[in-house]
Amino acid sequence: MTSRPLLIANATLVDPVAGSEARGSLLIKDGLIADLGPNLNTAPDGAETLDARGKVLAPGLVDARAFLGEPGSEHRESIASGSQAAAAGGVTTVVCTPETNPAIDDPAIVDYLIRRARDTAVVNVHTAAAITKGLRGEEMTEIGLLKQAGAVCFTDGAKTISNARVFLRALTYARDYGALIVHHTEDPNLAGNGVMNSGEYASRLGLGGRPIEAETIVLERDARLVRMTGSRYHAAIITNRDSLEIARRAKDQGLPFSCGTSINHLSFNETDIGDYRTYFKLAPPLRSEEERLALAEALADGLIDIVVSDHNPQDVEQKRQPFAEAGDGALGIETMLSAGLRLVHAGHLGLPKLFRAMSTRPAELLGLPGGRLEKGQPADLVLFDPDEPWVLDKKTLRSKSKNTPFDEARLQGRVFRTFVAGKTVYEYA
Known part of the structure; x- marks a missing residue:
């Protein structure tokens, strides 16, 4: 009917x-x-x-990066609960990341998740598939078969493919299938055991730092490999001015290169960690206020293509630990729009540009319908x-987990x- x-x-x-x-x-x-x-x-x-x-x-938000738990981590989030949180935040399309158990590296798992979303989700849910088997960065997945099964992009989530030859091969195969590679750019060896942004503030807190260079070195490498292959490439979350310059050069060269950042990196800086507040422990880490403002400026001028929630629910046991031992990640999907409006109220950009980054552009990159106020859409x-105005109470969140940095904001x-x-x-x- x-x-x-x-x-x-x-x-x-x-x-x-x-x-x-x-x-x-x-x-x-x-x-x-x-x-x-x-x-x-x-x-x-x-x-x-x-x-x-x-x-x-306005067009509903298209969130290109969210962890929805299934299969294997339904205690943190499920497609049903995550989609309810998305709807409450004005998000009408969600792309779930493949960091599940097992990882989304097989066409049968993609098919299962599409059917599961059809049965339990109240918003549109699509899936990203893994670039490498088991997210181990060693052996490529069957990109063609996964795309045919319904995967809308390929990523190893918050894991970086350190082996340049493996990543080059993945870009080459993705190009042949017209697939989009989405990459987390942070050298794991250089980041080491760091748990926050390197610098004076980390030293004052007595915490190990993760330098900006861990991000920029991988991003620079990736840009050069994209130039070699001509493959469609998206840097998942960039967080600093040096990375923005790399992105600008790649775009000026006409490469099929795009980039995004998370709403939490646009909303907070390293000092929000305060007295070791683990809800602000993210990967990549929050940077300085100067870097946050640079991200806002890059979003306004279109250098940053999209904004994602980077929704990463963690259970209480993962966050109620010393800062260095707590799990990375924070909620983001239900507060994504309200947090983005802070940029509008602060005069950084207008509503149309915000919605271009949160709705229109991600839909374009992923080849999905929506993101436009047009007849027939x-x-x-x-x-x-x-x-x-309103004050957020984490107890009212639809997500199963409550690790939001916006509690009482x-x-x-x-x-x-x-x-x-x-x-x-x-x-x-």
């Missing part, structure tokens, strides 16, 4: 492609955007009408008030309704 058409009237429509914000209405029919614009004032016969009362209506939408911007294929999957009570 098809649902009744829905007219969302009196909304502020944000179009990331046109770079515009304008008052208007949008009509949803059969799961698609049927019409939109300032002159769309009357609902067709039999349609429902929702008065947005000036709230912002899927009605994957978020309706939110960018100005409404004052946020501005609340999601009121999320639509997937025109169906309401989240509504703020």
